[in-house]
Amino acid sequence: GAVVSQHPSRVICKSGTSVKIECRSLDFQATTMFWYRQFPKQSLMLMATSNEGSKATYEQGVEKDKFLINHASLTLSTLTVTSAHPEDSSFYICSARPPLGQGGYTFGSGTRLTVV
Amino acid sequence: AQSVTQLDSQVPVFEEAPVELRCNYSSSVSVYLFWYVQYPNQGLQLLLKYLSGSTLVKGINGFEAEFNKSQTSFHLRKPSVHISDTAEYFCAVSDGANNLFFGTGTRLTVIP
Helix, strand or coil: CCCEEEECCEEEECCCCCEEEEEEECCCCCCEEEEEEECCCCCEEEEEEEECCCCCEECCCCCCCCEEEEEEECCEEEEEECCCCHHHCEEEEEEECCCCCCCCCEECCCEEEEEC | CCEEECCCCEEEEECCCCEEECCEEECCCCCEEEEEEECCCCCEEEEEEECCCCCEEECHHHCEEEEECCCCEEEEEECCCCHHHCEEEEEEEECCCCCEEECCCEEEEEEC
């Protein structure tokens, strides 16, 4: 089945540094990928929609300059958290939908970011 | 616009007992419905999905859900839970485009 690989699974970084998270579709091409953030005890919140070869579409309230998204190929999207702060600590998950309208979104395994 | 309501934020249940996790949705168009499970410190895993056809959908790990259009519900059930079923469960609805809306999740805790 369709597989999405997300890396790293855990990362700890110092405040003020940047962290890059990768999301790869392993056996299918994804023109669109999605980045979610999960706050403690809350549901997933869509941050942005990543479109191959064009600018990402950000949800209201998400800072574009802080959460940089790059979708340079049909199998890779990256999320870079720039100048990270402790409040950016969260669980970030990417997803993609396989082609042919199968309807089932496939999710990465998530990245636990801790900013100290 | 679509929205999803999971009324129960936490559901404790004894091992081997049955469980039902409720999910209601609102939508003005045809929908696709999903249940995802998230184990501690892991990403989401698809349990089952309803796209069309039979309203009773069987998924992995012994779970099933029934699509009820008149009640706009898609409740998740399992006749006998195990300790390993302890996790967060998310109901989601899609309009068939690239939009996927999640409920707030239900924490299922299975008690030995």
